[in-house]
Amino acid sequence: MRILLIGNGAREHIIAEKLAQDSEVYVIMSKKNPAIAAIAKEHWICNIENPQEVSEIVKNQIIGKIKIDIGFASPDGVLAAGVSDVLENAGIPIASPKKAAARIEWDKSFMRLLLEKHKIAGQIKHKIVNNEADARAAIIALDGSVAIKPLGLTGGKGVKVSGDHFTHIDEGMIYVHELLDKDGVLLIEEKVEGEEFSLQAFSDGHNVVAMPPVQDHKRAFSYDRGNNTGGMGSYSTGPLLPFLEKSDIDQATRILQAVVSAMHRDGVPFKGILYGQFMATKNGIRVIEFNARFADPESINVLALLDGSLSAIFKQIAEGSLKKCNFLVDSTVVKYLVPEGYPDNPKPNEEVKVNLELLKKLDAKIYYASVYEKNGKLLTTGSRAFAILGQGTTIDMAEAIAEKGCKCVSGPLRHRADIGTNDLIQKRVDHMKKLRER
Ligand SMILES: Nc1ncnc2c1ncn2[C@@H]1O[C@H](COP(=O)(O)OP(=O)(O)O)[C@@H](O)[C@H]1O
Ligand SMILES: [Mg+2]
Secondary structure, eight states, rough: OOEEEEOOOOOHHHHHHTTTTTEEEEEEEOOOHHHHHHHSSSEESSSSOOHHHHHHIIIIIIISSOOOOOEOOOHHHHHHHTTHHHHTTOOOBSSSSSHHHHHHHHHHHHHHHHHHTTTTTTOOOOEEEEEEHHHHHHHHHTTTOEEEEEEEEEEEOOOOOOOTTTSSSSHHHHHHHHHHHSSSOOOEEOOOOOOEEEEEEEESSSSSOOOOOOOEEEEEEEEEEEEOOOOEEEEEETTOOOOHHHHHHHHHHHHHHHHHHHHHTTTOEEEEEEEEEEEEEEEEEEEEEEEOOOOHHHHHHHHHHSSHHHHHHHHHHTTTOOOOBBBBBOOOEEEEETTTTTTTTTSSSSSSEOOOOHHHHHHHEEEOSSSETTEEEEEEEOOOEEEEEEEEEHHHHHHHHHHHHHTEEEEEEEEOTTTTHHHHHHHHHHHHHHHOOO
């Protein structure tokens, strides 16, 4: 098959790698990712969040020249801009959601209203507010224990949670003001206590096939200190995470299925990757949010384990004939190498060198996120640079491989050494145990 992929991060690097196992991959990128360009049969550069620019490339350089079998728009901003719609309008069958369906991610009020309307499990107390008085009343009604959220996309950096980002209601109200000034509306949610996990699923508009659960680490520094980032790394341990029970995964999977069924009933069928961000609490699973795409980095954990053809799955999604998929039961650890100072003061344009031979010897894999080539050199930007993947029959093996793999890249980069270690995982297990005993 010939597959057209839109995107240029580490997530798209592993997607391209998997697709290229049995298909020709064509890619439209905002910036040239050298590793993806090396996989692609052909690539084009434009602002991929601008549907008009993507449309011009598709019309002028692809249609009539290359027969594309499937189109897949990958990043959140691209889906929110309606790029899947552009591909479909050009006659390309798509395996990613259209703008109306991706709304489950780009409009958090749409998501909460959908759960409400269809009485889907996992809902939490929340209020959509458009003025100061209502916001204050909502925060007081929840005893000040809240998450304050913009409705739209913020690259994972827009949510402020009491206890973590602010303590007094007046501090929270400063953020409320900021959001009202910017958007005129925001979401106040009850703060949920528990352990967070990601469950990604393929969906063809009717059927849902879940992938293994993964836990991400958003904070910049070891032991969850520092600001939120795009994600510093993640681990998986087969069909379950150490702090979860099978019933938790079953519940989360049922929620994903219920969402897909509800969207079908509402006339906005969801085709693509539905990624639930869930919180395991003492009272069961709660929905933090849904995303309309693969997670980054958690896509790397699950796609490494996918035992079968991603191209075939994309075809089934496009055709509405999704079948079961198999995943290896190995453990995986992903660690992101980020520029020193990331996320607050990253130092861009620094030279980095990758020792591919040593990575291969270690059995570690590298995925290129945000780096570029200039005069034969590899340089960083201000964003996450590389993801390093370790895979093994135990989490210890996977962690050791990922950790050693991080040392194969030289330059002013850092990573979180604690991700995937027994020490940190045990803390999650103890936390969950304490909550369930309460
Ligand atoms: N209701 C909540 N209770 C506790 N923590 C929350 C809540 N909502 C969000 N968070 C925390 O904030 C993070 C970001 O929130 P999320 O809704 O996923 O927005 P986004 O990813 O768009 O920034 C979550 O991963 C979670 O750690
Ligand atoms: Mg999120």
